[in-house]
Amino acid sequence: MQYDKKKYERQIKESRLFELDRETQYTAFKREAYKMVEYLYCYLLAVNKQKYEEYGCEITKIATLCINNFRRDKGDFLHYFNAAWKLEYQHIMGNQTHIERFHGLKVTEEEKRAVSKYIRLATNIDAGISDETLYLKLAAAMEIPVEKVRKLAQMAIVQISSDTYVNEAGEIRIIWDQLAGNISAEASIYEKETIKEILFAINQVFQGLQQRQKPIISDMITIKLCDQLSETQSSQYSFVSKEIMDAWTTTGVLPTQREIAKKYGRDEASISRSVKDFLNKLRKEVRLDGIK
DNA sequence: TATTCGTGAATCACGGACTG
DNA sequence: CAGTCCGTGATTCACGAATA
Numbered sequence A: 001m002q003y004d005k006k007k008y009e010r011q012i013k014e015s016r017l018f019e020l021d022r023e024t025q026y027t028a029f030k031r032e033a034y035k036m037v038e039y040l041y042c043y044l045l046a047v048n049k050q051k052y053e054e055y056g057c058e059i060t061k062i063a064t065l066c067i068n069n070f071r072r073d074k075g076d077f078l079h080y081f082n083a084a085w086k087l088e089y090q091h092i093m094g095n096q097t098h099i100e101r102f103h104g105l106k107v108t109e110e111e112k113r114a115v116s117k118y119i120r121l122a123t124n125i126d127a128g129i130s131d132e133t134l135y136l137k138l139a140a141a142m143e144i145p146v147e148k149v150r151k152l153a154q155m156a157i158v159q160i161s162s163d164t165y166v167n168e169a170g171e172i173r174i175i176w177d178q179l180a181g182n183i184s185a186e187a188s189i190y191e192k193e194t195i196k197e198i199l200f201a202i203n204q205v206f207q208g209l210q211q212r213q214k215p216i217i218s219d220m221i222t223i224k225l226c227d228q229l230s231e232t233q234s235s236q237y238s239f240v241s242k243e244i245m246d247a248w249t250t251t252g253v254l255p256t257q258r259e260i261a262k263k264y265g266r267d268e269a270s271i272s273r274s275v276k277d278f279l280n281k282l283r284k285e286v287r288l289d290g291i292k
Numbered sequence B: 001t002a003t004t005c006g007t008g009a010a011t012c013a014c015g016g017a018c019t020g
Numbered sequence C: 001c002a003g004t005c006c007g008t009g010a011t012t013c014a015c016g017a018a019t020a
Helices: A005-014 A026-047 A049-069 A077-094 A096-103 A109-125 A131-142 A146-160 A168-180 A195-207 A214-225 A231-236 A242-251 A257-263 A268-291
Strands: none
Touching: A005 A026, A005 A077, A026 A049, A026 A077, A049 A077, A131 A146, A195 A214, A214 A257, A214 A268, A257 A268
């Protein structure tokens, strides 16, 4: 069956759903909501059937979540949904069990990281090498099947590319994910702050640290965020460690937490704790921001 | 002096290697 | 193959020290 993207876009746009009051017009709202979920599902299949077909369950989940949290002053609903879906999709793609289940390939974290690293490097350098050639070379160098490299590359690209659906609401969530891992899936974080605000918040909290802490936190935060930061951003904020950033762009190699610990003559546990505390402070800061 | 930091020990998570 | 053992990297906890 062919899905007509335009048609579903139109149906989504023309839906009365968000004109209804979900309390006084409960039944009508429910009815429209069900329809909307269906539209969104069909819409995604129209966008890319083979890619999304197997995720009906997840699509429905996100659609429902979006419908429940969307308010009309948040802009276009479809954008809102797309941003949320992109994140969910990344999440699915990043999930280890998924990798094994759906591609029938066993992949280690190491290989995953390595491939995404090299792909990224290649894009940065832009040697004009074709994807397939690159994959072949990578496969040879890493002594793993080309097929595996190809799959991993796809995943890596999902994570780093800025395709049509990226917007700020999406990216802010990515930054959070990079920083703090799986923060609770409350939808509020999806739209609350802009990237600038969150980077500003990071900066703010960073400035409040004691002097001895700063270089360490700086390195660690940069490690976590370096692939999300643009050049202008990295020069703009003082919490970005230039050293790490340089290492990242030139070699693609990042130090481990342990190496950071050694570098500053600290116990690695100390680093871990400092980072944790920093993130907690950051969380608090952002929450306060959101309330006022 | 109240906070904030640093530390070592214990523990967890995970991948790889070995073994039967 | 499954079961296990080991190394690595990271986290958490309780406590003592440094800082603002």
